[in-house]
Amino acid sequence: MERIQKIQRHPLFQELFEKLQQLEKDRPFCRHTMEHFLDVARLMYIYDLEDGASIPKEVIYAAALLHDLGRYEQLTRGTPHDIAGSETAELIMKDCEFQTEEIEAVKKAILGHRDAASLSSDLPLTAYLYRADKKSRNCFACPSEPECNWPEEKKNLWIEY
Numbered sequence: 001m002e003r004i005q006k007i008q009r010h011p012l013f014q015e016l017f018e019k020l021q022q023l024e025k026d027r028p029f030c031r032h033t034m035e036h037f038l039d040v041a042r043l044m045y046i047y048d049l050e051d052g053a054s055i056p057k058e059v060i061y062a063a064a065l066l067h068d069l070g071r072y073e074q075l076t077r078g079t080p081h082d083i084a085g086s087e088t089a090e091l092i093m094k095d096c097e098f099q100t101e102e103i104e105a106v107k108k109a110i111l112g113h114r115d116a117a118s119l120s121s122d123l124p125l126t127a128y129l130y131r132a133d134k135k136s137r138n139c140f141a142c143p144s145e146p147e148c149n150w151p152e153e154k155k156n157l158w159i160e161y
């Protein structure tokens with residue numbers, strides 16, 4: 001998992017991550033913290049194991065770590081964070097020794113992570129990122145759930161296993 005340490009220590013990752021934490025520190029709804037990124041990574045890895053999809057673990061962790069990094073640009077410039085995030089992922093992954101096809105797979109997954117159609121994608125990384133991103137949220141225990149604008153079908157209102 002050496003390349004994952006490189007992503008986490010990359011100066012652009014660190015800068016955007018810290019700025020995002022500052023911007024969201026008083027946000028009552030879901031924040032985009034390291035806990036969220038790792039919850040998503042671990043769920044994706046479970047889905048991969050259950051299906052026997054055999055996606056390389058570093059590709060799963062790269063997608064999970066990078067999928068919401070574009071939120072800083074969305075909050076400050078209005079660029080949708082799937083688009084901003086896929087561009088940032090490419091810059092960072094190139095510096096962390098990922099190959100072109102790995103970068104393209106992660107970019108596709110990030111671009112699809114807000115689109116429910118991704119659930120039935122024939123690209124497992126894309127389907128897993130969408131599913132894990134939503135299932136990682138504990139709406140049933142969230143005090144802000146009644147005011148949250150997520151559509152009902154995205155909310156997790158009970159513990160699924």
Ligand SMILES: [Fe+2]
Nearest residue numbers: 036067068133
């Ligand atoms: Fe997310």
